[in-house]
Amino acid sequence: MTVVETERSAVTSCLEVAARQRPRGHDRYTISEVVAYTGLSAHTLRWYERIGLMPHVDRSHTGQRRYTDRDLDWLDFVGKLRLTGMPVADMVRYAELVREGDHTYPERLELLVAHREDVRRRITELRDTLEVLDYKIDLYAGAKPAPERH
Amino acid sequence: MTVVETERSAVTSCLEVAARQRPRGHDRYTISEVVAYTGLSAHTLRWYERIGLMPHVDRSHTGQRRYTDRDLDWLDFVGKLRLTGMPVADMVRYAELVREGDHTYPERLELLVAHREDVRRRITELRDTLEVLDYKIDLYAGAKPAPERH
DNA sequence: TGCTTGCCTAGAGTGCACTCGAACTCTCTA
DNA sequence: TAGAGAGTTCGAGTGCACTCTAGGCAAGCA
Numbered sequence: 001m002t003v004v005e006t007e008r009s010a011v012t013s014c015l016e017v018a019a020r021q022r023p024r025g026h027d028r029y030t031i032s033e034v035v036a037y038t039g040l041s042a043h044t045l046r047w048y049e050r051i052g053l054m055p056h057v058d059r060s061h062t063g064q065r066r067y068t069d070r071d072l073d074w075l076d077f078v079g080k081l082r083l084t085g086m087p088v089a090d091m092v093r094y095a096e097l098v099r100e101g102d103h104t105y106p107e108r109l110e111l112l113v114a115h116r117e118d119v120r121r122r123i124t125e126l127r128d129t130l131e132v133l134d135y136k137i138d139l140y141a142g143a144k145p146a147p148e149r150h
Numbered sequence: 151m152t153v154v155e156t157e158r159s160a161v162t163s164c165l166e167v168a169a170r171q172r173p174r175g176h177d178r179y180t181i182s183e184v185v186a187y188t189g190l191s192a193h194t195l196r197w198y199e200r201i202g203l204m205p206h207v208d209r210s211h212t213g214q215r216r217y218t219d220r221d222l223d224w225l226d227f228v229g230k231l232r233l234t235g236m237p238v239a240d241m242v243r244y245a246e247l248v249r250e251g252d253h254t255y256p257e258r259l260e261l262l263v264a265h266r267e268d269v270r271r272r273i274t275e276l277r278d279t280l281e282v283l284d285y286k287i288d289l290y291a292g293a294k295p296a297p298e299r300h
Numbered sequence: 301t302g303c304t305t306g307c308c309t310a311g312a313g314t315g316c317a318c319t320c321g322a323a324c325t326c327t328c329t330a
Numbered sequence: 331t332a333g334a335g336a337g338t339t340c341g342a343g344t345g346c347a348c349t350c351t352a353g354g355c356a357a358g359c360a
Binding site for chain 3: 191193194197212213214232237238239
């Protein structure tokens with residue numbers, strides 16, 4: 001039995017900080033190099049491709065994936081969209097628009113503007129909550145026997 | 151057949167803005183009043199209770215739920231935690247601590263502080279993405295035939 | 301030559317946070 | 331007195347975003 005693909009282990013997490021630079025600029029990154037760089041699992045990278053979230057990845061003569069710097073740029077951007085809560089379906093839609101060519105600029109713009117609004121709204125929500133959290137934390141940290149609060 | 155519980159329809163969304171005040175201060179809110187107030191579905195409210203996220207809701211003599219202002223406060227707070235991405239399991243843990251009494255203050259504090267860190271980190275991520283979005287939006291909005299970018 | 305490692309595919313499985321369904325009760329109004 | 335409407339329970343179902351499994355292939359090393 002071969003080594004199991006135990007992606008995202010404690011070890012890989014520890015390596016995360018060091019991993020954020022691109023291994024070498026050879027434009028032929030293996031999937032495991034991309035795993036180290038992005039923090040995504042190999043499964044997830046293959047899945048992204050299957051669902052059309054990646055703009056067709058090159059293959060080696062034996063059929064293995066070889067990612068370019070361009071692919072890494074794209075994954076960086078997708079990662080940002082993901083962290084900010086864009087649904088995968090929307091990201092796929094955006095990827096489709098990119099593949100379709102320049103005439104989709106207006107729709108891409110629209111999509112990004114809508115998401116920007118979303119992100120702004122979310123920042124506001126987070127800040128509001130931060131205030132409530134500060135208030136409650138002061139309450140708990142300050143007086144031990146405060147009146148029963150939740 | 152009686153009217154189906156079609157919660158979160160377009161109509162209820164339209165009413166949302168008006169709904170944010172408490173119907174009347176009688177401390178005996180029905181589940182549909184709480185639905186209107188919180189924007190959560192009746193199913194979700196019952197589910198919150200089942201999983202221990204609500205501090206035991208009163209009942210009418212016929213067994214129907216009657217929510218207090220205190221319950222609404224709690225739901226407000228839970229809503230904030232939810233919007234900021236706290237997992238339901240963590241919220242349940244917090245609710246348990248509240249039920250257990252004052253001696254759980256330190257652990258509650260710890261939980262909130264950890265979540266505050268999380269929220270702060272998320273705000274940073276969102277702001278980073280905002281910059282990227284601004285950049286790309288400028289690109290798309292500015293020149294129509296810009297060099298092929300994603 | 302056989303073993304290990306790293307990768308491949310298609311499809312099934314998982315965990316989370318709801319969301320729905322079916323069958324029922326109670327109250328109110330026509 | 332019938333039926334509409336609001337509520338009840340508990341278990342099953344849904345959608346999303348992965349995540350894993352099984353079985354297989356190619357290259358490198360002992």
